[in-house]
Amino acid sequence: MNKLNLKKMFYLAVLVSGLGLVSQASAASLEKVKEKGILEAAVYKNFPPYSYKEKGKQRGIDIDLAKxxxxxxxxxxxxxxxxADENMDDDxxxxxxxxxxxxxxTADVMFHAPHDRExxxxxDQVNFISPYQLEKLVFAFDKDKIGDAPTIxxxxxxxxxxxxxxxxxxYLLRALDGKVMPKVRHYKSVxxxxxxLKKGEIVAVMGPRGEVEGVFNKQVPENVVIQHLVTPGLSRSSWALGLAVKADYTKLADEINTHMAAMIKDGTVKKIFNAYGVTYNAPAAAPEKTTASVK
Known part of the structure; x- marks a missing residue:
């Protein structure tokens, strides 16, 4: 899903400002959720294995987490x-x-938001909370064609x-001073x-582990290996993902943090990831209560 790339998240951000009345809005947000008896969660559509529709039904890791x-x-x-809009700021x-x-x-909470201090x-308008996944870039490759230990x-x-x-x-368009670029094949999605790759048209795919493993859905061919490769020149190949709420909804954020931390600690989050054939990597050891903000 090209709207969720790190380049968009971290390199195209613009400065924004403006906070509401914290004490009033904070209480109102949680009270509103409790009074209505509804938590409205925003997830990205057409984004397997995290959130998508299958035979008319909503499915995916983020949807199960929200429920x-x-x-x-x-x-x-x-x-x-x-x-997804043009950039994460718009979303x-x-x-x-x-x-x-x-x-x-607006929704009460949004899933799959970047958890990055910078x-x-x-x-300023958003509180990034409850990091629940450490996403990593990996390569899925045909070992019969390029061996068990390929390099860039x-x-x-x-x-x-x-x-x-x-x-x-x-990264690939610039790897090894552009020498990889002629062999890069572009697709609309992972x-x-x-x-x-399955059809033998290419020998490898590079992408986020969750998306790559989710597409295979526990049915990885014997000739395909999914693993991290050394990526010279790439300063960052992993990032944390979590939730986002409006900045002044601190009481709502606190309650969400408490429950998400418990879900990580008791193994619920890992179980949901495993159900979709995705290796679960937590951002850190689950604390009693997740950090309320990365700011």
Whole structure:
């Protein structure tokens, strides 16, 4: 899903400002959720294995997490499946702290938000909470064609697939002083890239582990290996993902943090990831209560 790449999250952020009346809004937000008996959660649509529709039903890791969170808060979940906008700032504005200019309101919480101190410092209107996953870039490759221990140099002569306009794409086009670029094959999604790998059209795919493993859905062919490779010149190959709420909704954030921390600690989060064939990596050891903010 090209709208969720790190380049967008961390390199295209703009400075924004403005906080509401913290004490009043904070209480009102949690009271509103409890009074309505509903927690509205925003997740990205068409984003397997995290949030998508299958035979008309909502499925995915983030959707199951949202449902479990709502259950522990003793409210019902409403899942808002959103389309990704031009950048993460737009997604947060449209779905968390302001709302889209065409209307529709905002959600109480948004899943799959970056948990990065530098980015959070630039977005005053949002509180980034409850980091629940450490995502990592990996390679899925055909060992029968390039062996058990390939390096980036292999892709100077063997084709590798990548989702267009993502961190993986950004990296491969510049890897080894551009020597990999001629062999980079672009696809609209990780799903399409993995399909090309299965058909033998390319020898490897680079992308986030969760997305790559989720596409295979526990059915990885015997000739395919999924693992991290050394990526010279790439300063960052992993990042934390969590939730986002409006900055002045501190009491709502506190309650969500408490339940999410418990879900990590008791193994619920790992169980949900495993159900979709995705290796679970926690950002850190689960504390009694997750950090309320990265700011």
């Amino acid at each position: 479990e969170l709502a259950s522990r808060m003793s409210v019902k979940p409403i899942i808002r499946m959103i389309g 947060l504005r449209n779905n968390i702290w302001k709302g889209h200019y065409l209307g529709g309101g 980015y959070a410092a630039a977005v 140099a292999n892709f100077t002569h063997d084709p590798i697939g990548v989702e267009l306009d993502t961190l993986s794409d950004f 799903t399409e890239a993995v399909d090309a």
